[in-house]
Amino acid sequence: MNEADIPIDIHTLKLQDWLVSRRIVPKNIQPYIKDIRNKISNAIQDMPSNEQLIKLLSGAHINYYHCKEIVDILKQTEKDTKSLFGSYGSQRMKDWQEVIRLYEKENIYLAETAQIFVRNINFEIPGVKKQIIKLEQLSDDALKSIQDMSKHETKLLNEHAALLQQLGLKGNNLREEFTEVLQKLPEIYAHSIRNIGTLSEPVDLYAEFSKNDNCLPIIRHLMKFGNTTVYHYIHKEAPLAVEENPINLNLPEEEIVGGDNEIDFGTDDNGDSSTISGEMIDFGDLQIDTAAESGGDIDWGIESTPEDAKEIDFDIPIEEYGMVIEGVGVDGGTAKGDEAYTLLDSPNYRNKFIDELYELESFLKWRFVELSQVESSSNILFSLLDSISTYDAQSVKKMVDNIEGILDEVQNENTRHYYQLKHSHKYAEILASKLKQMMKAVEKIRATKEIQKERSVELKKQSVDLKPVQEELIRQTKILQDKIEKDISKRYKNRVVNLMGGLNAI
Structure with missing residues (x-):
């Protein structure tokens, strides 16, 4: 095999060391490059107006091959200055010819070309490629975050709509709508105890036991x-009139309808958010004044004699003494204050009613356990009631189910919302704040989605704009690779030169 047929394989990473080891280029080329760069900077200051020159000089880095193209163009633009001996009188031509001479001295051009080629392979092209990938990834992440925020937005809207639907609100004017839904409370209370008649037997059973x-x-x-007033329960007669307590929700003006102010849910000293619970409600103590019955004779402080008794006139109108007597018996009086509440609406009596339900339920549950044990045993060991055979375990279980059904109705979430809304100003404020905060969160999510959408578009545009830069960088690197291979080939009798690990490895 001829030596000319043996290819020269040079790894890209070792290209510069290979050139130095063959004494083709000097080991330190920086002083030469610095001098050449200064010459190029001075030469650029005085250039003719030419489209080809403008295109060449617009590049980020001018190398030896660009300088040769500039000289070729100047041969046309400066041909009028050429003398009979072939030299040019133009200073422009002289400056660029000097640059070419400095490049070719000790093959500095080849060393610089190899340096640019290696830098492009190892850093420039991979760097641009990584930047494009990163921009595309960031764009995709922005789109993904939009999808996640859309799910959260839908969840908030559904929760907001569900809460409004549960409370029977539209969400336009909370004060008016709260006041309107509170008018439904009597109907709700009546519906919650519609089956209270089923407690007749368990009440009698408990009375017999106790x-x-x-x-x-x-x-x-x-x-x-039924659900009468507290007055009716206390005085055993219906009132002639009921002066209902006014409903005062005490909502801040900005929370009545939608606004731009932030909502303060109120946090405790530990930074924990306030929660909607019965602990926030100050029911106060219900003071019930009952007439005390007193016996014995009344001392009116009047000393009378038999003669005086004959002169007493019992026909004097009682109004003359400034006294007003309310009706008695079925006539009743006026229910005011706490006595104007119904039993299920009164903070005090409502709790007592629920306590009675639990008391009755506890008795029946224990009764059910006892009967279950009795039915499973051949011997009756003991009995709480003489009438043990009157009710079996199944009938008692049915009584327990009836009580639990009433408890569920009286204490269901909707009823508790309305009840606390009426009796707790803090609860009304927090509920209004919660509704408004949900919509504030939705608005914030929507604004963030728009920002992320714009960001995704911008990042995508930047990645697209970088692709032509990458392609141009690859094109120039291919040119440099070709020139290096041909230059080295000429030095070794036109043997084939292969730069290994070049563009194909990227």
Whole structure:
């Protein structure tokens, strides 16, 4: 095999060391490059107006091959200055010819070309490629975050709509709508105890066990009269009139309808958010004034004699003494203050009613356990009631189910919302704040989505703009690779030169 047929394979990373080791280029080329760069900077200051020159000089880095193209163009533009001996009188031509001479001295041009080629392969092209990938990834991440925020937005909107639907609100004017829905409370209370008549048997059973015919007084009253006023329960007669307590929600003006102010949910000293619970409600103590019955004779402070008794006139109108007597018996009086509440609406009596339900439920559950044990045993060991055979375990279980059904109705979430809304100003404020905060969060999400959408578009545009830069960089690197291979080939009898690990490895 001829030596000319043996290819020269040079790894790209070792190209500069290879050139130095063959004494083709000097080991330190920086002083030469610095001098050449200064010459190029001075030469650029005086250039003719030419489209080809403008295109060449617009590049980020001018190398030896660009300088040769500039000289070729100047041969046309400066041909009038050429002498008979072939030299040019133009200073422009002289400057660029000097640059070419400095490049070719000790093959500095080849060393610089190899340096640019290696830098492009190792840093420039991979750097641009990584930047494009990163921009595309950031754009995709922005789109993904938009999808995640859309899910959260939908969840908030659904929760907001569900809460409004549960409360029977539209969300336009909370003060008016709260006041309107609170008018439904009497109907809700009546519906919650519609099955209270089913407690007749368990109440009688408990009375028989406790030997107290007046046990569970509120349940008995509700079974007989329904959800009457506290006045009716206390005085055993219906009032002539009821002066209802005004509903004062005390909502801040900015929370009545949608606004731009931030909502303060109120945090405690530990930074924990306030929660909607019964602990926020200050029910106060219900003071019930009952007339005390007194016996014995009344001392009016009047000393009378038999003669005086004959002169007493019993026909004097009682109004003359400034006294007003309310009606008695079925006539009743006026229910005011706490006595104007219904039993299920009164903070005090509502809790007592629920306590009575739990008391009755506990008794029946224990009764059910006892009967279950009795039915599973051949011997009756003991009995809480003499009438043990009257009710079996299944019938008692049915009574327990009836009580639990009433408890569920009385304490369901919707009823508790309305009840606390009426009796707790803090609860009304927090509920209004919660509704408004949901919509504020939705608005913030929507604004963030728009920002992310714009960011995604901008990042995508930047990645697209970098692709032509990458392609141009690859094109120039291919040119440099070709020139290096041909230059080295000429030095070794036109043997084939292969730069290994070049563009193909990127």
